[in-house]
Amino acid sequence: MLDIFTYPFMIKAFFVAFMIALCAPCIGLPIVLKRFSAIGDATSHSALGGIAFGLLIGINPIIGAVVFSIVAVLSVERLRKAFGTYHEIATVIVMSAGIGLTAVLSAFIKNGSANISSFMFGSIVAISDFELWLSLILCAVVLVMTFLLYKENFAITFDEEAAALSGIPVRLINFIVMLLTAILVSVASRIVGALMISSLLVIPVANAMLISKSYKQTLTLSIVFSEFITLAGLFVSFYMNLRPGGTIVLMGVVILVITAIIKPKK
Amino acid sequence: MNNEVINVENLTFEYTDTAVLKNVNFKLYKGDFLGIIGANGAGKSTLIKLILNLLTPDSGKIELFGTDFAKARKKIGYVSQKANSFNSDFPATVKEVVRANLFAEKGLFKPYTKKDDEKVLSALELVGMTQYRNKLIGSLSGGEQQRVFIARALVREPELLLMDEPTVGIDAKSVHDIMEIIKNLNRNGMTIIMTNHDTPTLLEVSNKLLIFCEHGYEEFVTMSDLSLERISDILAGKRLHKHA
Numbered sequence A: 001m002l003d004i005f006t007y008p009f010m011i012k013a014f015f016v017a018f019m020i021a022l023c024a025p026c027i028g029l030p031i032v033l034k035r036f037s038a039i040g041d042a043t044s045h046s047a048l049g050g051i052a053f054g055l056l057i058g059i060n061p062i063i064g065a066v067v068f069s070i071v072a073v074l075s076v077e078r079l080r081k082a083f084g085t086y087h088e089i090a091t092v093i094v095m096s097a098g099i100g101l102t103a104v105l106s107a108f109i110k111n112g113s114a115n116i117s118s119f120m121f122g123s124i125v126a127i128s129d130f131e132l133w134l135s136l137i138l139c140a141v142v143l144v145m146t147f148l149l150y151k152e153n154f155a156i157t158f159d160e161e162a163a164a165l166s167g168i169p170v171r172l173i174n175f176i177v178m179l180l181t182a183i184l185v186s187v188a189s190r191i192v193g194a195l196m197i198s199s200l201l202v203i204p205v206a207n208a209m210l211i212s213k214s215y216k217q218t219l220t221l222s223i224v225f226s227e228f229i230t231l232a233g234l235f236v237s238f239y240m241n242l243r244p245g246g247t248i249v250l251m252g253v254v255i256l257v258i259t260a261i262i263k264p265k266k
Numbered sequence B: 001m002n003n004e005v006i007n008v009e010n011l012t013f014e015y016t017d018t019a020v021l022k023n024v025n026f027k028l029y030k031g032d033f034l035g036i037i038g039a040n041g042a043g044k045s046t047l048i049k050l051i052l053n054l055l056t057p058d059s060g061k062i063e064l065f066g067t068d069f070a071k072a073r074k075k076i077g078y079v080s081q082k083a084n085s086f087n088s089d090f091p092a093t094v095k096e097v098v099r100a101n102l103f104a105e106k107g108l109f110k111p112y113t114k115k116d117d118e119k120v121l122s123a124l125e126l127v128g129m130t131q132y133r134n135k136l137i138g139s140l141s142g143g144e145q146q147r148v149f150i151a152r153a154l155v156r157e158p159e160l161l162l163m164d165e166p167t168v169g170i171d172a173k174s175v176h177d178i179m180e181i182i183k184n185l186n187r188n189g190m191t192i193i194m195t196n197h198d199t200p201t202l203l204e205v206s207n208k209l210l211i212f213c214e215h216g217y218e219e220f221v222t223m224s225d226l227s228l229e230r231i232s233d234i235l236a237g238k239r240l241h242k243h244a
């Protein structure tokens, strides 16, 4: 048996990472196809603010992250309307608020910068049983919801106006997807890292889009890519003593570049 | 039996400061083909959006199948101008695109079934696109894509089909094929409302016309023996009927 699996904390880490890698493309696909990739960044920077807040007042940082990132996606939705066709400004503003808050709050935390940076870039740490279950349950919620909303998400991302005309509750479903994004980003901050999860939302989907011949295939392939880079990244980072989030994302970029070079003509 | 499909009464609408429609009235029955004619910016698309409940009238009413849009939704199909309807590199097959229009009726959380796929295939059959069903939508020509979008509307078996400039930016041969498909649907009893900047094409297929004139009023006429010249007279603002 590989000695990596003799460490109970590694087994926990693999469980959580597996679930995150499964969820990331389910959320990432509608976001990327709606040209809304930047929501991942706005959410994750706000999640960091929540993590700093949690560390400061002594509540579990993942719970702090969930609360702050939900506030963030709601703010983005609200601000987008104010800017009309220049709605992408909204994500930048919320992102700025999040990172500003993180910078200010982290100065007050004991051992602040080391603590925060482990959440930024991810780390292989001993996950408490509470965090393990919280993560697994939240991931399961994300997974079940995106599975149940698969067909509505397709209709909305392809043509929002037609979806609304056909009677799909477009605003409700967009809202649910935003909430799920906030939850997933928060859960991922521990192992993958808050600054890395938005890449994990986008890169596997981008990779799949290069070679897929249908929507269903895009989703399936992006899950395969996502699992591969996440589990392999975690493995490599353990043996080479690297940060898992960075390793996962870099692995994704390398595969993406290779795919782009050798991709078969569609 | 009441065959009334749409009843528009005293419909008035303006954007923040542009008056667009003033007291528009018309009625259509099953099997009618209404052509909407008028210069750019006359308000044709605005009227379609009002019918589709994408805009709310300032006053007046629109009755669809004797009720409102929400209740009549299932019976209404819509085909928009091809250009503004999707990202051309969207990874979806023709079949996936057409099938999506069945989802609302299934309800949230319910999967689609084999029977839905049969409906998709017969809709594609109607527009002659069955053999393209597994192709990426972005890999088709403009005319082929528009046929797929017509199939997408048809998959719900609508009784009223609204089309806003369905042939813009499409090559002449495809325009001809598409008009043949639409004529056929109409012959089989589907009520159709279509705007088109190409007046002669519209005259050939319509039995009723709504003409937006240059001077800000509309004429609703039945095509008994309306000639092209008469229509350009109306377009230029010479009233057909005396208004009170």
Ligand SMILES: Nc1ncnc2c1ncn2[C@@H]1O[C@H](COP(=O)(O)OP(=O)(O)O)[C@@H](O)[C@H]1O
Residues within 6 Å of the ligand: B015, B016, B018, B020, B038, B039, B040, B041, B042, B043, B044, B045, B046, B047
């Ligand atoms: N969203 C909008 N806001 C303000 N004015 C609009 C809007 N859409 C259209 N208009 C104006 O309303 C008028 C009618 O537009 P439209 O219905 O698109 O005309 P058509 O389809 O006949 O070319 C035009 O003067 C247009 O500039």
Ligand SMILES: [Mg+2]
Residues within 6 Å of the ligand: B044, B045, B046, B164, B165
């Ligand atoms: Mg128009």
